[in-house]
Amino acid sequence: MKQKIGRRELAAGGAALIASFALGGARAQIKSGDKPEASEIWLKVRASLFENRPITNVGDDALTLDAPVRAEDAAVVPIAMRARLPHTESNYVAKLYLIIDNNPSPISAIFSFTPQSGRADIETRVRVDEYTFVRAIAETSDGRLLMRTRFVKASGGCSAPPGKDPQAALASLGKIRLRVDGDVVLGKPTLAQLMISHPNDSGMVMDQFTRQFTPRRFVRSVNVAYAGQAVLSADLDFSISENPNLRFYFLPRGPGQLTAEVVDTNQSAWKSSLDLTPSA
Amino acid sequence: MLAVRLLCSLLCLGGAGLALAQTALAVQPLAPGVYVHQGRIEDWGPENGGDVANLGFVVGQRCVAVIDSGGTPLLGQRWRATIERTTRLPICFVIDTHAHPDHVLGNAAFAGPGTRFVASAKFNAAMSARAPYFLRALERDFGISAPQASVVQPTLAVDGTREFDLGDRVLVAQTWPTAHTDNDLTVYDRNTRTLFTSDLLFVEHIPVVDGNLRGWLATMQQLARIAATLIVPGHGPTRPAGPEAWAPQQAYLEALLRETRAALKSGKTLSQAVDSVGTQAASGWQLAERFHRRNVTAAFAELEWED
Numbered sequence: 001m002k003q004k005i006g007r008r009e010l011a012a013g014g015a016a017l018i019a020s021f022a023l024g025g026a027r028a029q030i031k032s033g034d035k036p037e038a039s040e041i042w043l044k045v046r047a048s049l050f051e052n053r054p055i056t057n058v059g060d061d062a063l064t065l066d067a068p069v070r071a072e073d074a075a076v077v078p079i080a081m082r083a084r085l086p087h088t089e090s091n092y093v094a095k096l097y098l099i100i101d102n103n104p105s106p107i108s109a110i111f112s113f114t115p116q117s118g119r120a121d122i123e124t125r126v127r128v129d130e131y132t133f134v135r136a137i138a139e140t141s142d143g144r145l146l147m148r149t150r151f152v153k154a155s156g157g158c159s160a161p162p163g164k165d166p167q168a169a170l171a172s173l174g175k176i177r178l179r180v181d182g183d184v185v186l187g188k189p190t191l192a193q194l195m196i197s198h199p200n201d202s203g204m205v206m207d208q209f210t211r212q213f214t215p216r217r218f219v220r221s222v223n224v225a226y227a228g229q230a231v232l233s234a235d236l237d238f239s240i241s242e243n244p245n246l247r248f249y250f251l252p253r254g255p256g257q258l259t260a261e262v263v264d265t266n267q268s269a270w271k272s273s274l275d276l277t278p279s280a
Numbered sequence: 281m282l283a284v285r286l287l288c289s290l291l292c293l294g295g296a297g298l299a300l301a302q303t304a305l306a307v308q309p310l311a312p313g314v315y316v317h318q319g320r321i322e323d324w325g326p327e328n329g330g331d332v333a334n335l336g337f338v339v340g341q342r343c344v345a346v347i348d349s350g351g352t353p354l355l356g357q358r359w360r361a362t363i364e365r366t367t368r369l370p371i372c373f374v375i376d377t378h379a380h381p382d383h384v385l386g387n388a389a390f391a392g393p394g395t396r397f398v399a400s401a402k403f404n405a406a407m408s409a410r411a412p413y414f415l416r417a418l419e420r421d422f423g424i425s426a427p428q429a430s431v432v433q434p435t436l437a438v439d440g441t442r443e444f445d446l447g448d449r450v451l452v453a454q455t456w457p458t459a460h461t462d463n464d465l466t467v468y469d470r471n472t473r474t475l476f477t478s479d480l481l482f483v484e485h486i487p488v489v490d491g492n493l494r495g496w497l498a499t500m501q502q503l504a505r506i507a508a509t510l511i512v513p514g515h516g517p518t519r520p521a522g523p524e525a526w527a528p529q530q531a532y533l534e535a536l537l538r539e540t541r542a543a544l545k546s547g548k549t550l551s552q553a554v555d556s557v558g559t560q561a562a563s564g565w566q567l568a569e570r571f572h573r574r575n576v577t578a579a580f581a582e583l584e585w586e587d
Binding site for chain 1: 324381409417458461488490492570573574584585
């Protein structure tokens with residue numbers, strides 16, 4: 001019998017991955033996008049998340065993954081994962097996994113959806129450390145796994161994943177903005193954006209003098225609900241850029257409050273809400 | 281002897297590297313005692329040996345200050361050899377203008393008991409965060425493996441202004457609010473009124489935003505008021521001081537600001553903005569294809585938090 005992996009276990013799995021891949025020694029630096037299935041890190045991630053379940057490579061009709069060919073700014077790389085499958089009460093995409101093979105913590109985000117999401121469609125921004133495969137994996141409510149893979153080249157020269165102004169980032173920590181652009185129409189998937197001002201520190205930067213690591217502090221989870229019903233739940237890691245930014249959908253079926261709860265690894269929590277009255 | 285050999289095994293690329301290390305860099309005497317090596321207008325990479333940033337040195341009565349050490353440990357050696365052909369005075373200061381690899385990865389070549397390294401008070405934090413990535417790029421792209429220890433951490437920190445006496449010649453180093461980076465440091469030679477702008481000024485090479493766009497525009501206003509005669513930018517040819525030296529960069533950065541704000545206002549996403557913002561303004565610059573989209577990304581991530 002297959003056991004479902006809970007969120008807590010996934011989080012623990014993620015931590016284990018950090019330890020074994022990143023701090024364990026030098027990673028091989030790849031330059032080409034050949035053989036995505038042979039990526040050693042992917043094989044480990046795959047085993048940890050999905051065991052032996054079959055994963056089908058699909059096309060744009062089922063799932064799209066938008067990622068630039070080259071990370072222009074290593075600290076802020078836009079990524080979009082969009083499921084193109086039906087999203088109904090009984091048949092929907094329940095999860096989207098974002099895997100960045102060669103980042104220190106490859107399991108970058110796991111987004112969970114409900115029928116009230118309207119769509120399994122996420123845009124966010126990530127850090128890209130190295131030449132790497134980026135993967136989007138959709139898990140349907142009936143347990144199928146569908147994958148898209150892209151190869152992203154690391155940025156050159158002076159661009160690096162750490163934030164540009166750590167002092168400023170710390171000063172504005174915890175500001176949060178929840179927004180709906182455009183009309184809110186009854187029964188129509190509606191696009192919302194959540195912006196969180198947070199340095200999202202990896203805790204992997206060592207001060208050369210003190211030999212101390214900066215404290216790890218990043219946004220761990222985001223929970224969004226509309227009219228009391230969950231529409232999005234996200235398990236995040238420090239691959240997500242400074243000032244985490246999520247664009248997602250929800251399905252308004254009447255007037256209600258859109259609420260977002262954000263928790264970081266220090267157990268600091270922030271909330272934001274928006275009262276909405278959809279038009280018919 | 282053993283120490284020399286060890287140092288070489290850390291820093292040289294065998295015999296070929298050693299020969300190359302002795303090849304002098306082209307140096308232009310700019311004003312009495314002020315010398316500049318102009319890097320190529322290219323992205324930092326193996327095809328140019330990392331020789332893309334402008335490097336300078338200033339000679340006083342007592343000693344020499346080096347302004348940026350070069351883009352690789354090997355280039356640092358060539359730079360040092362070049363300087364030592366010009367003057368016999370000791371190098372007392374190496375001034376790191378900001379924590380980018382093309383400017384400071386040559387530091388190790390200058391390490392020694394008589395030489396002190398100078399940088400912004402924010403340099404070490406920025407370099408600590410970035411060094412692993414720079415060293416990996418050095419290994420991946422240049423085939424040079426440099427140990428973490430070859431990244432010299434400056435011990436003389438500047439926060440505001442600080443003067444450095446070279447003997448009858450005082451250099452003024454100055455920090456600025458976050459602009460090109462959060463640790464930009466300019467160097468001004470009072471004797472000849474020469475201003476080394478660090479990467480706060482790009483000439484011909486498209487400006488690169490790795491700090492704060494609005495901060496950079498504000499800082500430029502201040503810099504343009506310094507009573508300098510000559511300006512040495514971080515990249516591109518030296519210019520006579522004056523508003524014309526700053527105008528092209530200002531026009532580009534202002535267009536970036538204006539058009540990114542407009543994109544945000546019209547509800548464009550980051551990916552959409554990257555494809556549309558500032559294309560016209562970027563078109564006259566060298567390396568626009570390499571850096572413009574990155575600039576839009578940085579501007580977008582900064583400006584979306586504006587009220």
